[in-house]
Amino acid sequence: MLSDEDLERYSRQLMLPDFSLDQQERLTQARVLMVGCGGLGSPVAAYLAAAGVGTLVLADGDVVELSNLSRQVLHGEGDIGLRKVESAAAYIRARYPRCKVETIPARLQGALLQETAGSVDLVADGSDNYPTRFALNRACIAQGIPMISAAAVRSEGQLASFYPAEGTGCYRCLYPEVGADTALSCRESGVMGPVVGVVGTLQALEILKVLSGWGEALLGRVLYLDLRTYGQHVLTVPRREGCPDCSSVD
Ligand SMILES: [Zn+2]
Incomplete structure (x- = not known):
């Protein structure tokens, strides 16, 4: 049950005509499991905690x-050398005590x-x-x-x-080729800081949509952005016949 304080805390989103107390x-x-507490994980964790995600x-x-x-941006100068999960957890706990935070200081496998x-x-x-994403x-x-x-x-x-259980394709349907270890990384190719922030903030929005049912989620689609020019397009990812990962899902 939401308390009076919760109603005040989340009042600006509850004010939306199509966002309910139930949502x-x-x-x-x-x-929610956040894998990675870096450039994407920073805005995702902060916005999910701020918006009221429980854990x-x-x-x-x-x-x-x-x-x-x-x-x-969850990490500061004084956090250098600390585990990212601990630095991120401290940031969230200090600002959003309603959100429970659990940490796993390891690569999940x-x-x-x-x-x-x-x-x-x-x-x-x-x-x-890619190996982590496929796993x-x-x-x-x-x-x-x-x-x-x-x-x-x-x-x-x-x-x-x-969300293959709801009929969408999966990550492997999008990238059917194995050996995708040629992927670009920020370490090797660089990145403009706010680009990661924009994409991570959109990721947080999508998560809130999927969890609450509010708005129109991207489910089964992929959004591409080039923020150098503000170009964008959306493609549908159909379920790939014979996909080794999701073809067994009804
Ligand atoms: Zn698939």
Whole structure:
């Protein structure tokens, strides 16, 4: 049940004519796994906690480095050398005490990934490599939960939302080729700081949509942005026949 204080805290979104108390309650009940506490995870975790998501599970095996600070806005100068999950958790706990935060200071894989995916309602993918993304995709399909995946490099971003249990394609349907370890990374290709912030903020919005049912989610589609020119387009990701990851889903 939402308290009087909650009604005040979330009043500006509850004021929307098409956003109800029930939808706010759904956010309060939700458990979201955020994979990656860097440039994408920073705005995602902050906006989800601010908007009233009940529990965030933060997973990242890295520590904060000086070169992160140009865009990973949950971390500051004094956090260099700390685990990113601890730095991020401290930021969230200090500002949004209504949000419960759990931390996993490791790269999620194997049994830990399965167990963690089985304990949440949705997975937010803000990781920086394809093997992790493909493993998350399989874990989400196995658990029948949605995966909201984002990426940003240079001036470009993409946001994709998959829920095969509800009939959409999956991340592997979007990238059927194995050996995608040629992916661009911010470490090698660079990125303009706010580009990651825009894409991460859109990822947070998509997560709120999927959890609450508000607005029109991207489900089954991918949004491409080039923020150098503000160009954008959206493509549908149909379920690929014979997809090794999702073709077993009814
Ligand atoms: Zn698939």
